[in-house]
Amino acid sequence: MAENNVTNTNTTNSIDNARKYGTKLWKKKVRKFFNNRLAVFGLLVVVIFLVLMIGAPIFTKWDPNAPNFKAKLVGPNAEHLLGTDSLGRDLFARILYGGRTSVLIAVVSSFIGSTIGTILGAIGGYFEGFIDKCLVRLQEIVSCFPQLILVLIVVAFIGPGTWNLILIFALTGWTGCFRLVRSEFIARKEETYVKVCEAFGMSNVKIMFSQILPSVLTTVIVQLTMNIPGYVMQEAGLSFLGFGVPMNTPTWGTMLNAAKASSILINNPHCWLVPGLAISLFVLAVNFFGDGLRDVMDPRQQ
Amino acid sequence: MADNNIFRLENVKVWFPVQKGFFKKTVGHVKAVDDVTINVKRNETLGIVGESGCGKTTLGKAMMLLENPTGGDVYFNEDGTEKDITKFSKEERFEFRKKVQMIFQDPYSALNPMKKIYTEMEEPLLIHGYKDKAEREYMMEQALKLVNIPVDYLFKYPHEFSGGQRQRVCIARAMEINPKVLVCDEAVSALDVSIQAQVLNLMKDIQQERDLTYVFIAHDLSVVQYMSDRILVMYLGKAVEMADSIELYANTKHPYTVSLLSAIPVPVLDRDKKRIILKGDVPSPINKPAGCPFHERCDRCMERCKTEEPQLKDVGNGHFVACHLYE
Ligand SMILES: Nc1ncnc2c1ncn2[C@@H]1O[C@H](COP(=O)(O)OP(=O)(O)OP(=O)(O)O)[C@@H](O)[C@H]1O
Ligand SMILES: [Mg+2]
Numbered sequence: 001m002a003e004n005n006v007t008n009t010n011t012t013n014s015i016d017n018a019r020k021y022g023t024k025l026w027k028k029k030v031r032k033f034f035n036n037r038l039a040v041f042g043l044l045v046v047v048i049f050l051v052l053m054i055g056a057p058i059f060t061k062w063d064p065n066a067p068n069f070k071a072k073l074v075g076p077n078a079e080h081l082l083g084t085d086s087l088g089r090d091l092f093a094r095i096l097y098g099g100r101t102s103v104l105i106a107v108v109s110s111f112i113g114s115t116i117g118t119i120l121g122a123i124g125g126y127f128e129g130f131i132d133k134c135l136v137r138l139q140e141i142v143s144c145f146p147q148l149i150l151v152l153i154v155v156a157f158i159g160p161g162t163w164n165l166i167l168i169f170a171l172t173g174w175t176g177c178f179r180l181v182r183s184e185f186i187a188r189k190e191e192t193y194v195k196v197c198e199a200f201g202m203s204n205v206k207i208m209f210s211q212i213l214p215s216v217l218t219t220v221i222v223q224l225t226m227n228i229p230g231y232v233m234q235e236a237g238l239s240f241l242g243f244g245v246p247m248n249t250p251t252w253g254t255m256l257n258a259a260k261a262s263s264i265l266i267n268n269p270h271c272w273l274v275p276g277l278a279i280s281l282f283v284l285a286v287n288f289f290g291d292g293l294r295d296v297m298d299p300r301q302q
Numbered sequence: 303m304a305d306n307n308i309f310r311l312e313n314v315k316v317w318f319p320v321q322k323g324f325f326k327k328t329v330g331h332v333k334a335v336d337d338v339t340i341n342v343k344r345n346e347t348l349g350i351v352g353e354s355g356c357g358k359t360t361l362g363k364a365m366m367l368l369e370n371p372t373g374g375d376v377y378f379n380e381d382g383t384e385k386d387i388t389k390f391s392k393e394e395r396f397e398f399r400k401k402v403q404m405i406f407q408d409p410y411s412a413l414n415p416m417k418k419i420y421t422e423m424e425e426p427l428l429i430h431g432y433k434d435k436a437e438r439e440y441m442m443e444q445a446l447k448l449v450n451i452p453v454d455y456l457f458k459y460p461h462e463f464s465g466g467q468r469q470r471v472c473i474a475r476a477m478e479i480n481p482k483v484l485v486c487d488e489a490v491s492a493l494d495v496s497i498q499a500q501v502l503n504l505m506k507d508i509q510q511e512r513d514l515t516y517v518f519i520a521h522d523l524s525v526v527q528y529m530s531d532r533i534l535v536m537y538l539g540k541a542v543e544m545a546d547s548i549e550l551y552a553n554t555k556h557p558y559t560v561s562l563l564s565a566i567p568v569p570v571l572d573r574d575k576k577r578i579i580l581k582g583d584v585p586s587p588i589n590k591p592a593g594c595p596f597h598e599r600c601d602r603c604m605e606r607c608k609t610e611e612p613q614l615k616d617v618g619n620g621h622f623v624a625c626h627l628y629e
Contacts (some may be wrong), residue, residue, distance in 0.1 A: 007352020015439045022418065058501075184332055192411040196472075199366055200426040201399035215416045 014024045029296045045285035053099045062090035064097040064250045073268045083270045085258055091274050098250035099278065101132020101162055105251075106231035107168030118169065118216075124183025125177070125207050126188025135178070142173040147234075151243050162248050165238065169231055177223055184216045216296035225290035229283035234281055252279050305515070307379060308483060308515050309342035309365060314374035316360050320588055332587045334360040336539035337374070339614060342483070347509070347516040349530030349547065351523060351562065353584055357539040358519045365389040365517065366404050367395060378402070380482055400430055403481040407488045407519075409468035413460035419471055420456040426479050438602060445474040448508060449501075466493040470501065477508065485517040491526060502529060523566050527551065532620075535559045538595040539587055541614055545621040554621040557600045602627060 021023035025178065034040055052059055062080075068088030076083045082091040119138075124132040150172060155162050189212060197207050232252070240260070241255025248255055252275045259271035315338075317331035334357040341350045350358050365376060366389055377384045380401055387398060406412045413422055423445070427438045442454055449470040460468060469492050476484060486505070488561040490498045502525065509516060518528050526533060526547075533550050535543040535558065545558040554560050561578040580599050585591055591598055597607040606626050614624040 015443065018454040018457055019420075022420075023459055023462060025459060163393065192408050196370055196402040196404075196406060196412055196579065197370060197400065197425070198477075199404050200429055201396045202425070202429055211414060215414075261519045298513075 012162045033292055034187055036292045036295060038288045039295070042285040042290075042292065045281060046289055047102070047219070048284070049099065049223050049282055051097050053103065055093075056096040057082070057095070060090065060093040061137040062093040063219060064089060065180045065248070066095040068091055073074070073264070073271070075268075080124075082274045083268075085255070085271050086231050086261070086264060086268075091270070094250045095252070095274060095278050098255055101245060101249060102232055102235055102253065102279075103228075103282070104171060105169070105235050105245075106228045108164045109173060109231050110227040111222050112166070112170035113173035113227065114220055116179045118176035118181050118213075118220050120174065120212060121178040121181025122185055122208050122216075125182040125230055126204070126212070127185070130301055132182075133181075135166060139175045141180050142172060145172070150216055150245075151238060155243050160242075160244060161250065162245055165235060165244055169234065173227065176227070177220060180219060180223060183264055184219065185212055188215065219294075222294040222297055225286060225293060227288075229286050230285055236275075238260030305455040306343050307341040307377075309517075310343045310379070310384070311338055311365070311376040312366055312375045312377070314338045314376060315372045316357070316364050316369050317372040330588050331372075333366060333539045333590060334587060335371075336590075338536075338539075338541045340534055340541055340544060342515060342517060343532070345509075345513055345515055346487040346531040347518050347528035347529050348534060349516065350519045351521060351533060352536035354521065357534045357587075358521075358536060359487050361464065361536070362404060362487050362517060363383065365483075366402055366485060367398065368404070376437065400479055401481055402483045403476040403479070403487040404487070405472050405476050405487060405489045407491070408470055409465050409492050412472050413461055413463075413468055415588050417461060418457055419463075421470070422460075423456065423475050423478060426475060430479055434582075441478055441584075444469075444559050446543070448477060449474045466497045466501075469493060469547065473501070473505070475607055477541065480512065481514070483515045483517065485519070487519045488521070489518075491520065491522065498525070505529070519598050535562065538584060538590060539596055540624065541622075542596065542625070543621075543623045544614070545619075545623075549619055549621055553619075553621065555617065555628055556596075557602050557627075558596050594624075 012236055014096065023092055060081075066089065068084065068090075071080065071084050072088040073082050073086055074088075076082060080090050080092065082095065084090055085094070120135050124135040145169070150168055153163075154168055185208075189207075193215035194207060194211060197211055203209070235251060236253035236256055237246055239251055240257045242257065246249050247257065256272055256279075259265065259268075259275070264271050308566065314335055316335040318330060319328040320330045321327065322329045333530065336357075339362060340348075350356055360369055362369050367390070369611075371388055371435070376387045376388045378398065378401075379385070379521060380453070382603065385394070413419070418536050423442045425439060432438050432441065442456065444601055446453060446456070449557075451467065451470055451474065452554060455463070455467070460471075469489065489505070490501050505516070506529070507546075508514060516529070518526065518529050520529075528549045531547065533547050534541055535550075535556065537558050543550065543554075543559045544556075545553075550559070551563065554563055561580050564578045578601070582599050584596070585598060591608075591609075593609050594600070594607040594612055597603045598609065604626060610626070612624045612626050612629070614622050616622055616629065617628050
């Protein structure tokens with residue numbers, strides 16, 4: 001008995017030792033990511049945007065919604081860094097506060113959509129059969145249904161709003177992720193390591209979520225970041241048309257909308273140039289970041 | 303006699319549907335395993351040989367409950383009572399999993415590329431209720447010692463291993479929970495010859511030590527001869543011959559086995575030895591010829607073989623053969 005104990009502790013010691021020198025895969029990945037200049041640029045821009053938005057009250061003294069009729073449509077100057085709009089509201093403040101809503105909509109919709117898509121895709125792909133057929137049909141219906149009509153319906157019945165927009169984006173946006181995850185599951189459940197787990201008596205749920213999902217998740221995360229720019233653009237588009245967020249809530253889209261009078265378009269280009277550039281820069285940065293992420297995350301590239 | 307069998311397969315069929323067209327109509331079946339009746343004795347090594355695609359892996363999977371037989375029964379008898387594993391409840395299945403393990407053919411996909419070996423090896427122990435971490439680690443280390451893999455490797459990823467090392471990790475993982483039966487599907491085919499010998503000897507030692515039963519699938523006949531007490535020869539999903547390994551080599555009966563054995567390269571160049579080279583290809587398992595599955599390629603084919611399918615029959619001395627020549 002005593003001897004047995006000794007061997008036991010010895011074992012744990014040598015295993016603990018080995019643990020210290022084991023391969024740290026994520027360290028390699030981080031290094032690889034930081035070797036990609038565009039990806040680092042993307043990450044940097046996104047972080048700067050986030051810091052500015054979250055700490056908006058620190059970076060600007062203006063209220064994004066307070067009109068100032070004495071300073072309408074002034075160009076960029078020391079007082080108003082990026083100028084003011086037709087109601088005299090500070091554009092820099094509106095970019096920061098508005099960005100909060102725009103980015104919130106994009107990130108949350110993308111996140112919820114990907115989650116729905118991943119869960120349904122995992123179920124469909126792993127079990128196949130009848131459930132899968134139903135899910136695929138549902139996916140086809142949703143992705144064929146014109147989003148704009150759905151938006152019009154919701155706006156007509158509940159009115160425009162941030163969360164309504166998120167709801168619509170999430171409910172229509174899961175299909176891409178569903179297809180991706182489903183096909184990955186179909187391919188991976190035939191892998192021998194899944195059979196091995198089955199042979200050890202692992203439950204289906206555990207095989208799905210602890211064996212197959214981790215390798216699929218990397219693609220999902222990449223897909224998720226790649227979806228964000230799309231939602232920023234869509235929000236801008238819908239708000240520009242007046243179907244998105246109410247006009248009195250600042251977002252990058254409503255800012256563009258506010259600048260659509262032809263006199264402003266011609267005489268005060270900063271009014272549309274500023275939100276336009278903000279959208280472009282953010283979208284570009286997220287895309288670069290997502291690309292870099294894909295390069296390191298793809299398990300096939302090891 | 304029946305008590306001596308740990309596995310008994312009766313008319314086991316595993317058919318895969320072949321689907322065609324838009325509506326996925328089933329147009330036929332791949333008869334991967336077709337009407338196989340065999341037994342596996344306690345503590346023996348049963349070798350299974352046959353050409354690629356003849357259903358060896360599928361038969362092994364059917365014994366593991368990884369493939370549901372289309373027909374027939376698989377009886378498992380570990381504790382004195384014979385039970386049909388195809389009718390197992392969920393709990394019985396789980397218990398069964400502890401006792402029968404498999405080493406899979408392809409060591410490259412048998413380990414999850416996203417997981418460290420430590421996690422891979424810990425999972426079976428966690429599933430089967432080893433709650434104490436120190437105990438688990440002790441068992442893992444013992445299992446790794448068995449296959450000569452240092453513990454440092456526990457914290458590496460599969461892509462850092464060679465094929466042979468992976469295969470040894472797989473062996474260790476299967477041994478870890480002390481199974482009674484181990485189905486080894488081409489367990490050494492991926493290894494080079496020197497390591498092959500090492501692993502084979504190791505497996506023999508483990509068998510002695512732990513009273514294991516092996517089902518040893520391979521297409522390398524010399525390996526099978528070295529390992530097995532009895533050998534089953536399969537052709538196109540059928541069991542065509544089964545006998546003690548010495549008996550099979552000394553007293554080969556089925557024409558297919560004869561040609562198979564004649565293909566073993568021998569170190570001494572024996573000019574008189576006739577090598578039988580089979581004509582044609584293995585027929586597709588979807589449209590099997592009528593009669594004996596081997597008749598199209600058999601050099602001793604009779605009229606009867608083209609219409610009537612021979613059954614596996616005892617020709618004495620524990621030697622079973624499915625051929626009209628020996629009736
Ligand atoms: N899941 C499956 N679906 C359809 N057909 C299958 C499936 N698995 C195996 N088969 C078919 O069953 C037949 C037997 O396959 P099996 O893998 O058992 O052969 P094998 O004897 O192990 O061959 P090898 O020596 O190449 O490993 C083959 O014709 C194969 O195409
Ligand atoms: Mg095989």
